Every structure is written in structure tokens, then in C-alpha cells.
Amino acid sequence: MAGSIFGKLFRVTTWGESHGKGLGVVIDGCPAGLPLSEEDIQLYLNRRKPGQSVFSTPRKEDDAVEILSGVFEGRTTGTPISMVVFNKTQRSQDYSEIASYYRPGHADFTFDEKYGFRDYRGGGRSSGRETIGRVAAGAVAAKLLKSLGVELLTYTKSIGPYEINYETFNREEIFRNSLYMPDAAAAEKAGEFIMQKRKEHDSVGGMAECIVTGMPTGIGEPVFDKLNANLAKAIVSIGAVKGFEMGDGMAVAKAIGSVNNDAFRMKDGRPEKVTNHSGGTLGGMSDGSPIILRAAFKPTPSILSEQQTVNKSGEDITVSIKGRHDPIIVPRAVVVVEAMVALTIADAILENMTARLDKIVEFYKN
Amino acid sequence: MAGSIFGKLFRVTTWGESHGKGLGVVIDGCPAGLPLSEEDIQLYLNRRKPGQSVFSTPRKEDDAVEILSGVFEGRTTGTPISMVVFNKTQRSQDYSEIASYYRPGHADFTFDEKYGFRDYRGGGRSSGRETIGRVAAGAVAAKLLKSLGVELLTYTKSIGPYEINYETFNREEIFRNSLYMPDAAAAEKAGEFIMQKRKEHDSVGGMAECIVTGMPTGIGEPVFDKLNANLAKAIVSIGAVKGFEMGDGMAVAKAIGSVNNDAFRMKDGRPEKVTNHSGGTLGGMSDGSPIILRAAFKPTPSILSEQQTVNKSGEDITVSIKGRHDPIIVPRAVVVVEAMVALTIADAILENMTARLDKIVEFYKN
């Protein structure tokens, strides 16, 4: 499993299983001098904790982060930042049944195929808890970005058929409702929808959206390491994401050029796009307008409804997944999307420093 | 521009500008022993050449590939494979006007912002010709995959409002119409739509789809290097792609779990998915069903219609982009999508060989 390292200069390595001793992350390449405390991280981690609302699982988790290295007298030193969340309760016995068959929509089958066996306790490495390391690292990246004037806003755009109304978009509302929707009315309807589906022993999908403002221009590398390409990888690497869009996204397939192109006009002595169909990049580099992206999350695969599957003995069976599972993934995943975006942009901003000789010469003169 | 290298084990480095001396690619990490000729590559490159139909630009390009290294007596040797397509005609004078302003929907502005200046001739590095290196390398990857039983099928799924009908899906039809659509009726209507929009000095968007069959299970690495995540990066790195989907894609946001989950049943002694909403991966690893992905391409940004933009002197101006431009990107991009998918999967298949100790021990025993 050589897939747990992300990034080129701001590199994160995550580790840990749902029911192992803990989960964590090491950041290698965080610049020195960033004020950083465990509270900075905890605020992010709290956004992914369950039990925050009636819509998420009542499991009691206490994900307290510890910084083990890389911070001295309140600032990052430039050395690797190791962070860990120890698992408090490891009830392996709950999962003995799961070990014997392949849950539909889960990675049980593919893990067995690839590695020959798996840590089946709570999903092991493919559990949603895997994102703890991502979020902890993303909190550091977001703080780094903030010091450069780059800010991220992430929220639930839709749940099932219920979508936010952009005309009444309310930024403050995001943290007021447990679905992280910037629209109280949509959140209420979505909430009822979730409750109804849960009663039907089913689950629902939804969409998250992230907007990044304050971006310098020219961030991202043309060709393969386009900012949008790296964002696509970052977002689709989150479990349950099946679609990714920038700007107008899939809709561009039905658009015409005269409408889809964003005109430029001078504003305050700088070229500025009049519209933002592109979602903030041109040719893979940031164009000065906000980065806008969306991720489509599938419904929670663990449902109480009966499902057909096979067991490890090669028999067709019918199962019903018990346990405390959220009927919707999106709200808790909003902060994971934000974390992955922060990691990707922080990395690109560092790499961009090496693009021009005149700026390099100036850098080393000082 | 440190973004022109793709892959981890099967690594490709592309180079070249639209109006420079040529364009090419070096593959480092292609296994030894693959039969390979220039004709193998040329067949792929021909699929991206213009002038194939009334819908694409009448520019005359003769993209003849030369293999400069890495092949000996008809087989790859394991050493880097360098391939080049020399540019035949370099009419830089055509582009002198473009140098002075920023074309809407193009990378002119962001290139200048990042690097301080740009090779403006024909779009330089951000021209569609940049994909020559991708396609040449993709042809090698596809041949490698074929020797492992993995096959790729790529085509135009929709153009503007016209979409293929899966009930009359005709594989042979793909290469019969110049739009690469597996549906003659849809192709005809789409063709008329393109002609109409061209008359209106406009352009249209569309969607490409790729299906990969014969995949071994377990390909892809969990967490960040999920097969779907790497495919997302690969596809979104293609210029003009604004959206990416696997399986049911964006639609999962409105789905419910009991439908979205793919049930397993035993078939010929192996677990097999009954449906394929997931698009061929579970937990980031191939699950034995076909890989299915889609890319949404924006309309060609170069249009004859008047557009508002700014010039390098900081003045608001109105422009009309002359020149011979396709009114639709998708058909010529179909092979680019196939190439990027082939590169991504070949790389993942190589990396997967190191996943299990028992197989490694067996490998070295032989």
C-alpha cells in the first residue's frame, strides 16, 4: 500500500486503522515559523467528529490530537510534524461477523484481493476514520494558507434532491446547522429527508462545495500537475467521492463557447475575469478568481436493508449491516474536502516559488 | 514548470510547443520485451490529427512519429523510450497579434502571470498539440496493457444536447463517423448541431467516455493513490476538462444506498458484482468489473464571435479569434482520454506487483 503519501513539497503521510492503536499523520515540508497549537488542529478534527447532530452516528468518539514533533515554543521548526489521535475504544468483537463476508459498496473484497487478507475491524484502513490524518494535516495547510491571505469556505451543497439556494446563501448558517449547509431552509428539508431514509433502513448521497478566495495568480503547473488536476486527485481520493467538478463542471458539455468563456476587463489596474465559469483556473494555473469545486458523495454503503453478497467461503448470502452508521456521508466529509483542498493548494503555492529566475535571484539577494 | 512528468513507475515526460521544433515524450520505466514499432504509435497519433472530417480544422498537419531510443530489434529494452514528432510548418507570423492580448478561456493570462512572458506562437505549451507526447506514450501503455488482457474502449458520449443511445451502442460505429460516436444517429444530429454553431461563430462542448475491460482485481493503492483518484488527475490534466466521473458519477449525490450499492454474487467460482454503479473500483482498487469514467470538455475557447478582453497594455478591448479552430474539442480528445487512462492503469498495475510478500517471494524464486 504505497498510496498513503500525498504532495510534492508539503508532503503528508497518513497512517492508522479504525480499530488499531490510533491514527495519525506526518507532515514533511511544512515551512518553519508557522504558529501552531494542538487547538488549531482540534478545531478541524471536531468538524469531522460524529455525534454532533441527530443525523450522524451516536458513536462516542473523542478524537483528541497530540502534536509529537516539529513544533518548538509554539512555532513550526521546519522539521516533520507528527500528529496522532489515539483510539480510545477498540471493540474488535463487534466486527467478527463482517470478517466473513464482503459488504457491498465497501473495500472488503478488493482489500482481500490485493493483500490476501485484511484488518476487518471497523473497516480497518478503509474506514472513514482514515481521514483523521488528512484533516489534521489539512488544518496545518489551511493555517499556512491563511498567513498568505488564502481562505477556504466549504459546505454541503446538496443532500438527495435538496440543494442550497445561492440567492439566500448565508455563510454564518454553515456552522449553525448540523448538515453544514449555508441555507437553513434547505438544511431543514434535507434533514427530514435523511430521517425518512433512515427509517426506511436506507442512506442518501449528496454534494460538497469548496470556494477558495485570495489566491495568487499563476499557482499550479501546466500539463500534468495542473492545479485543477491535483485538486481532482485530492478530492477523488476521498472515499465515496464518485464525481469532481471545477467551475461549471459537467455542465460545460452542453455549453457553447460564447457563453462559457470568461471575458477579461481591467479593474483597479489589473485584468480580472468578469465571470467565473472556469472555476478559478486557466491552463491549469490559478487566474485570480475564486477556485470553485464540487464533489459528489455516494450514499453511505452500510445500510440496515437486506443486501445480496457473498462470503469468503464462496457462498451467496443475504446480509443486513448492523451498527451505528451515518445515513449520509457529506456533512462529516465537508471538512475532509477542505483539508484536501488546503493540502493541494499549499503544495502548489510552494512549488510556484521556483517558476521564475528573476524572483529566485531576488529571493537569494535578500 | 515542473509539471510535465506523470507516473511513478511507468513515468512519462512530455515536452514541446505548438510552433517549436517539435513535440515529444520520454518514457522511463517501460518493461523490457514489449514488441513496439513506430506504426503502433502512429495509429494512436492519427486519431488526434485534425483534417479527418468536416468538423475539425482544415489545418494540414503531418504528425509522423520517430522512436529515438529504447527499442532494439523490435522490442523495448527497458531503457527510456524517446519519441518525437517534428513540426513541419512553423508559421509564427500568424500569431503576432495574439501576443498582445489575453484570449478568453485560454492560458495566455496565467502563463504571463506565472512566468513573466510566454511563447505565444499557437498557444505554445498550452496548445492542443501538447497532447502529442501523451498520446505517443499512451500508445505504448495501451500495448503493454493489451499483453495483460486489459483493453480500452473510448468514444464521444455526447456533444451539446446530443447523447448516444446505449441500447443501440455500436462499437464498430466509433471509427466510422468522424465524431467517434458509437451511435450513427446521434453522430448525425451532433454533426448538424456543430455545423450550425460554427455558422454562428460559436463552439460547443461535449463528453467523452472510457471503458476498461479485463482488469485484474486489486489494482490501485488505497488512500491517496486510489486508482480512481489517479484517473481523476490524469483526465482533469487534459486541457478543457472541467468535470470527471466514475461509474454513476455526479448522479450518486441524488442516489440512495440500497440502489447505489453493487451486490455480489458468485459466478464461475468467483465473487462478481451484479451491477456496476461504482464504475469498477471499491476503496480505490479495481473490483473486477469494467472501469467506467467520463470527462466533460468545455467548448473550444477560440471562437470567431466578438469577445471582451484586455491587452498587455492594460486596455479593455474587443477581439475576434481568427484562424482555423475546431468548433468542438471532444472527438480529437477521445484518444487523449484513452492515452491518459492507459498510462494511469499501466502504472498502477506495475506498482501492484509489490503488494504481497508471498507473491514477491514466488517471483524471486523463479
Add this chain to the structure above:
Amino acid sequence: MAGSIFGKLFRVTTWGESHGKGLGVVIDGCPAGLPLSEEDIQLYLNRRKPGQSVFSTPRKEDDAVEILSGVFEGRTTGTPISMVVFNKTQRSQDYSEIASYYRPGHADFTFDEKYGFRDYRGGGRSSGRETIGRVAAGAVAAKLLKSLGVELLTYTKSIGPYEINYETFNREEIFRNSLYMPDAAAAEKAGEFIMQKRKEHDSVGGMAECIVTGMPTGIGEPVFDKLNANLAKAIVSIGAVKGFEMGDGMAVAKAIGSVNNDAFRMKDGRPEKVTNHSGGTLGGMSDGSPIILRAAFKPTPSILSEQQTVNKSGEDITVSIKGRHDPIIVPRAVVVVEAMVALTIADAILENMTARLDKIVEFYKN
């Protein structure tokens, strides 16, 4: 500090400071199915602990390793293996003086130049304790190699002017004397030499040697990633190493071709080198003979003798480094050399699996 990740497929990320909460490592890419226990790691870590002999510092350290992830029911699962050694005692007050000046031969000055400040407690990240993560990961790599028949033997070759006698080379003796020398007589003289230099408030240098047997042929990649090149990086990345040799090493500069070339003869139906001046590689790939390499370690820079240096206020000062410091680095570094060699070779052995198409086809047929 983006320099704490090593390897391409078997990738390790180390973290931790001398006086922080702990030190550790995450391995991403260890194959699944390797039996692994904390005892396997501890045996390696014990070889780098001080207090083992009169020649090493009497500091009491208890470096007990914990495996936090990646192992399930006694075997590696293929997921990242996170290992940590918590620091028991953190006496930061001991180091307050060091914070004010730059110790000769240490990284104090360069850390301040690069990062603007440093964690000065016990040398922070540039302490010898940094190697804990290397050794823990190396223990896993060594166990992986053992399952493939590859074995490592590492020892002290010389201390000051005292060198081992190869004619009386005694493998068992290595672990009998505290200097890890395979020659009891040389160890005794070297021990006396160290005692004498310590009395003079001075320190001494020495050389470590590593021999790897059971290597498959063809391991290592031609050109930049030659096995010897990657070994050179691995070894020179160990603090205090100033020279690296393979086979005849520096002496080849004075050799003649007719002697330096290793002749081949058939043996048991296979070509075999008659001599091993090359040290086990030809053209960067293993040639079937033992890998032989050496590392020259400088004397411990921390000495009680008076030295001239400058302080952070920009004044010339004279210092005497107090504290409990080994007068010789080599014996404790022997296991670090072994760890780095194991990591490098394990990585190369994994990458080599992708070199030939016929073997790949066979791999996926099974």
C-alpha cells in the same frame, strides 16, 4: 525540511527531536504478509542504544518501540506501519547554554541559517536520536530481505589507526565486544585508544563496513538510480559520514584495469565473478556477488576540549562542550548503516519486479 522521506516504493518518513515527545517512523509500501512484532524492531533498536559499554555515553535511555498501525494478527497488512519511541526524559534545562552559540562540527549554525531558529534541546532534529526512525524501519526491511534470502552483516572496520584483520575475521565476535568489531585483538587496542583520547578530552573517527549476501542479480536501475548510487545517498545521509566506498573504493583510483576487472567463470551452471573488486554491482545492478560497502565516520564533534566559535550575538567565544557524549560514533552507528542498506535494497528489489514484460505477464497469470 522536505528531506525526511526516503525510498520510492518502500517509503519511510521519519520524525522526532531529541528532546521532543518522541521519535518515530511511518513505512508506506511494506508488502502485506510479513510476520512482524515489536520484538523484531526492538532487537535492532537495542543495537543503537548507549550505555552498552564503557566506550559509549552513560546516559540512560530506554528506547521501547510501539507499533501503532499496519500489523494485524502478527502480520503486516500492507497499510502504513507507524512506529514510535516515546522519550522518557526531557531535560531541556541541560541545553539552555547551547542555545546561545554554534557548536563546531554541529548543525546549529546551518539550522539557524535555513530556518531562522532551531529546537536546540539536545540537538533537536540533528541529534543522533534522529536515527531511531531509520533503525526501526530498517529492521522491517531487513526482515523482508531475510524472507528473500538476503542477509546483511555490518560491523566496525576500524577505529582511529586500528583496523580489523580479515585473516582472523570472526563473525561471532561482532556482538561480543562493545565496539562491534569482528576481531577481538583489534577491538582491544581500539578500546584503549578511545579511552586515551577521552582522557585527552578528545574524540576519534572510524569506519563501518557492510556485506550483503544472497542478492538476486539485476537489482538496481541503470543510470541515476544505480543500486550503488542509492546506497551512497543512504549512507552519506547518516550524520557524520564523510566518505563512501563500494568494493575497492577509493583505491581504484590507483588501480590498473587488468587487476581491477573481475573475471567471470562458470560455476554450477551460472556465470560467477572470480574476484569482487566491484563490490557487488556492475553498471549499477547487482551482479550476484556480495555487496560490499564502507562508510567513514568523523570523530564525535562534541568534545570537552576548548574550541573557538561564535555566539548568536556575533561574538568570538571559546567553549567546552560538557555533557555525556560518546568519544566515538561508529559502534552505535553500525546498525544505522545496516538499516539504511536494508531500506535501499528492499526498495530496489521491489522496483526490479517491473523490469521485464514476460515476468509481469506471468505474475498476473497466477
Add this chain to the structure above:
Amino acid sequence: MAGSIFGKLFRVTTWGESHGKGLGVVIDGCPAGLPLSEEDIQLYLNRRKPGQSVFSTPRKEDDAVEILSGVFEGRTTGTPISMVVFNKTQRSQDYSEIASYYRPGHADFTFDEKYGFRDYRGGGRSSGRETIGRVAAGAVAAKLLKSLGVELLTYTKSIGPYEINYETFNREEIFRNSLYMPDAAAAEKAGEFIMQKRKEHDSVGGMAECIVTGMPTGIGEPVFDKLNANLAKAIVSIGAVKGFEMGDGMAVAKAIGSVNNDAFRMKDGRPEKVTNHSGGTLGGMSDGSPIILRAAFKPTPSILSEQQTVNKSGEDITVSIKGRHDPIIVPRAVVVVEAMVALTIADAILENMTARLDKIVEFYKN
């Protein structure tokens, strides 16, 4: 052969075989705005051409470089720089005999073991001509470094027993004698020695040395990516190098700390090392003093003397390697050493820009 890519930000990919169509390199990550012409590259390539003196092979090679991309109006654009040297003469027939057996000291055997077969013409990829790509890229890196005030001086330090005298070190002399020695007297004696050994159908080894001045402090990353570690890899990746040293090198093994440590004193308001036993780095980062390193090259393995080896049919045979071979590798390799050092340092200088938040904030303010 996934080993032909070098570097992290300034990344070079080399390709080409001795008797293929040509050899070349692609640089991905060279900053935009560097004035660059083919002449800049040619001057470097000329230093590795044979036929420059009586001591090197009389083969006539005309290695004329072409820049195919990445340069526009005389300056690098930030896009990949592709450079090629086409082979003029491809006399494959000369090498038919070599195909049948394994030359001692060459990579014939290991290539066959790894890949199953090899391009045997002139050594294929393991020929000395492989370094063409390194040198072409190194010329670009050296020009980049020069614009930052960093200069490289590389020369032959010794040939067989004849070593330069540092007291009469003459920088201008390096390019006056065909052995690239900064000491006319040593060069004369070394020349006679080479002539004598050639008459005896033998070859000789030697040592190259490189000094880098004008280094900023703090370049290099602690732990694995130490500047010295990356230099070690760079140098040992050159064919025929068997030993690598920084500063006092192997001699530190016999040194004592009170002598080996470099004292600091204030000079012109900055701390400066009084001596330079360390060779320019402390803790893996540049310390402001010159970088000093050495490489030991083995004697040319191709000799006319009879040697024992085996053929591909598994028979013991005796061979005598005919053809025009230099009896000494070092002089032509001097520029290869310089190229690899330039590549390594350029890369490290770019990466170092991301080390400190305050400098990053300042960079993006401008």
C-alpha cells in the same frame, strides 16, 4: 529501467543508447527567464568529447546539440527543455562479437540478467555516451547557478600514483592540458604513465575533484536529503565511480575531533569557518564555505590484455577487447562530475526557497 530521472524540482530525464539514433535529455522545472543558447550547452559537451588529446580515443565524434523546446527568443520559458545529440555514425557491425559474451567490468551480464537481453551495440545504454544527457542538462544548471553567484571548478586530482600539488595549484592550467589537471608537472608525469600502461594493453584509474564557491548557507535538507547525500548519489551514479568523499573524506576515520572540527570566527559581521574539514556542509546543509568533493574512478574496463570471462552459451572463454578505448576515464568524466554537482545544487537551491514562512510571505507580497 525506471532510473533515468534525476532531481525533485529541477528534474532531468535522460535517454539514448551509444549506437541508437541519438541521446538526449529533457529538463522539467527549469525556471523561466534564463538566457540560454545551444552554444552554452555545446561548450560543456565539448569537454566530454574524445579525440581531444593523445590520451583519449581517436574515435571521431561530433556531438552537436540541438535545443528542441523550452527556449523562446533566447530565454527559457519555464516549459520543458528538450535537447538532443543525434548520432552521426552507427557502426553496429563492430560490436557483433561483444553480443556473445560478458565483458569483465562492464554491465553486459547484469543487463542480460535484469532485462533478458540487451542492446549490445557499443554498450547500449551503459556506454559512456549515456553521460551526454547529463552534461547537457548540467550546462543549464551551471548557468542557472552562475546567475545566483555559485561557481563550479572541477578537475583531475590524480591519475594512478600522480597527484596534483596544491601548493602550485593553477586554475588556468586545467584547460591547457588534455588531462584537465591544475598542475602542469603532474599532468606530464600522469601522461607518461598512461602511455606506458596503454603500451602494456592496460588502463589506469584516477580521481576527480569539484569545488563549489559562492554557495548560500542552509542549502540542503536535513535527514535523508542532505546536500552531501544527494551529491553522493549524483556522483556515484556516474559509471566507474567506486568512492565518494566530502571534505576530508575517508581520512576522517583516522582523525581526532579537536582537529576535525571546524572552528567558527566572526568575519565581516558573519560567522565563518576557519577551516573546512567538513567540505562545506554541516548537518547536510551548506555552511557558507566551499563545497569540496571527490570521486574515485576505476580504470577503463575495456582493455586489450587477455581476460577470462564466459559467453552466453555458458562456456569459459578468454577475450581481448579490441576497439578504440581511452586508457583512462577521469579526464573526460571531469565535466560529468561538474554536471551532476550542478544539477544537485540547483535542485537543492530551488527546494530551499520553501523553508521559511516569513520568506514565503514576503515572496508573495511582491
